[in-house]
Amino acid sequence: MNPAGSRRHVRHRPSPGSGADRSGTLRHEGDRSEVLEHRPEVAFSARRTTQAVMKRWRVDTDTTESVTLIASELVTNAIEHAGPPLALHVRRETQGGAILLGVTDGGQADSEGTWTISCAEDEHGRGLTIIGTLADSHGTHTHRNGATTHRARPTT
Template identity: 35%
Template sequence: MSTSDASVDPPARVEHVCALPHIPEAVCAVRRRARTVLVQWRVPSLTVDHALLVISELTTNAIVHALPPAVLRLSLPETCDGRALLIEVADAGPGPRRRPPRDRPHPAEHEENGRGTDIVAALSARHGVSRHPERATRWAVLHMGA
């Protein structure tokens, strides 16, 4: 059979799925695993660096603010303007809310927490949240430059 034959199946979607243990130490291990996968996929190094920051923010959010189980999914969907990296972190929805002190509704300039969404927005072409009755998926798309 010729490779130009229209009946040939398209290539399988490139995808990696990783369960997220519900402990803070998991973020570092997941980041290392993701780096290995992205390098194997020959993702450009700048995109890898940006992806690891986004993965850190999304996985930390799932571990700290959501209920388990959580899972990280990386994929390389074809887009109309070239390849992109899709990062998704699904969890079982929000955990019990922790209220900030009434006199400080936003993080102070010197605080390390509270800026994850800004980081994801700055590094991704698009990002968002898909909510379903018993789960939420936070996602980000990064374009893969040379």
């Protein structure tokens, strides 16, 4: 664990000469990935990280608030419904400037998180609806060690 107690920073670097990552996605300077501990308190860290990146990119307030809420909901869903490890990815397309958020987790958990089981049915389950309303596009990529859920939000 690092001195901050809950996160480790991983900076994205473009592939030499291409400006693209292994998947072919063009990278924007300042893209950020952060490994998070698998505990409820890290939703705050995800919000703080997202806000800092949006500020660095000089993104408008409305978009910053929407993107921050999407990041928080994605991380919360991963904590409640998936196992570790957990990581937040904040990227910006070089062409068009869309903001891409991703959360990588360890795949379906054996049981629901403590918050989900401790509250009434109508007190949870709105996260994906909120995300779907705010995001321009979305998807999930399942891989050997879990899943990565991603959402895109255009900038104004």
